[in-house]
Amino acid sequence: MPTTKNSRLSLIFRTGFDDEGMDVERVRNFQNVKTDAGNEGLAQAAAALASLQVHPLTRIERNNTYDLPGQ
Numbered sequence: 444m445p446t447t448k449n450s451r452l453s454l455i456f457r458t459g460f461d462d463e464g465m466d467v468e469r470v471r472n473f474q475n476v477k478t479d480a481g482n483e484g485l486a487q488a489a490a491a492l493a494s495l496q497v498h499p500l501t502r503i504e505r506n507n508t509y510d511l512p513g514q
Contacts, residue, residue, distance in 0.1 A: 445509035447478040452505055454489055456498035468501065478507070 452473040459467045471492075476485065485505060493500035 445511045447507050448510045449474075449508040450476040450478045450480070450505065451507075452476050452485055452489060453503070454493060454496075454500060455502045455504065456493075456496060457501045458498050466501070469498065471496075476505075 454471045454473075456469050456471070457466050458469045461467055473492075482505065486503060489500070489503045
């Protein structure tokens with residue numbers, strides 16, 4: 444079973460549109476999130492942080508890094 448080594452929370456905001464009408468996004472990363480934090484709790488924290496921002500939140504991502512058992 445892999446062991447979770449690190450977890451990162453990413454909030455992606457739409458900051459505008461480019462010349463072709465495509466979304467321009469900006470990412471805010473929060474490092475060293477507790478690896479045992481639940482997804483629902485992280486979603487609530489992300490919503491609270493997003494409410495402090497000027498730009499609208501488009502999505503939330505959680506990225507985990509694992510130590511895999513190996514050689």
